[in-house]
Amino acid sequence: MSKMAVNEKHGENSPYFDGWKAYERDPFHPTTNPHGVIQMGLAENQLCFDVVEEWIRNNPMASICTPQGLCHFRDIANFQDYHGLPHFRNGVAKLMSKVRGGRVKFDADRIVMSGGATGANELLMFCLADPGDAFLIPTPYYAAYDRDLCWRTGVQIIPVHCDSSNNFMITRAALEAAYKKAQEDNINVKGLIITNPSNPLGITLDKETLKSLVSFINEKNIHLVCDEIYGATVFNTPNFVSVSEIIQDMEFCNKNLIHIVYSLSKDMGFPGLRVGIVYSYNDTVVNCGRKMSSFGLVSSQTQHMLAAMLSDDEFVEIFLAESSRRLGKRHRFFTEGLEKMGITCLPSNAGLFCWMNLRSMLKEQTFESEMMLWRVIVNEVKLNVSPGSSFNCLEPGWFRVCFANMDDETVEVALKRIQTFVGKETDKAVKHRQSNLRVSFSSRRFDEAVMSPHMMSPHSPIPRSPLVKAT
């Protein structure tokens, strides 16, 4: 085996993937396995399949496997040009424009195909960096980036640490610190990668932040890769602002440094169709990337079907509006359910997940405690959620919980399980406090114990559980 193949960058040893395995061993089913693990670690958008299925039913000629579409079978089965079908690229360009509110136009000739955003991200790393070069990435970031960006390319990730003190905003100071540290370590920084909307945070970057990132990369003369695969999952204000809009309005920007990664895995809910896109403003990257797309071409059958679907303006508009509405409804239902139990999430407006704050449930503010709590949640509560450490979060106690890959009934079961867990933990916390009180009574006067600032102060150094708050 090559050294590259057997290095650990595939990332499959992380709890992110372990949780999936726990689900696979014992998957929840409402009737056949009602006590199984509920999969809340999978960022899939399954809320609008009925809308898509209706379109497919009404458009049988879009498939080469129906009597109506069979006449195209030979041409499509034989098609292998790595530029892709022109009407497929046009359809994708139109979709990308619609997702950005029609405020930007995309040139179909700049669209390079790849096997999902996974392939698109790797393709860009291959084009832009040599083994040992690095990309800055704000934390927390998508757990599989280590695999997608680094495993086969030898590229390194340099984390740009963001934290909850400003709701995980990316600051210029954090970027400069990461950049400076890399220089001190003699690492060649080739660029910055951002995920907007963010996985795992479910938030969008505002215009000012985006402008400052574009200025930063221009000043340093490094690349900016924007993974915008959650662009249409925005369900609440503020709206999604793409880097493409920002550079359109900016006076000074070297567009050769800007690259967008897109896919239909999240916005349309088609991760199995493996449609990934690199949209680069750099001609050399487009030309090189296109030669590489032979390694991960989107099947011509898929291109053919999607060309028809994405060119149907009315369908696309209805789908995008309905998907956003349903995601918003589901997000509200889930987060309000958690709030009733005293559990808060980072306020978010996008994505297929929420970023749940269980910091006050940790025994200690350490990643060991985070893993202990995670094991209880997976093995006893039987919910596969993903711990913040698998997204390289700097603060222990955050968990990503996916809510769009299941039906309403399953979400209700998940909420009930969390409530039962919260109830048990609250009982434990109350008993613990009572036994502490009894110890205090034996050595102190009653009023001293009850009125002690230690017990009463909201700034008590004893970590308060949200579970206790819930009672």
Ligand SMILES: Cc1ncc(COP(=O)(O)O)c(C=O)c1O
């Ligand atoms: C930020 C981000 N980028 C890329 C991917 C990979 O997407 P795809 O299924 O299109 O390969 C994911 C999947 O979860 C993701 O969250």
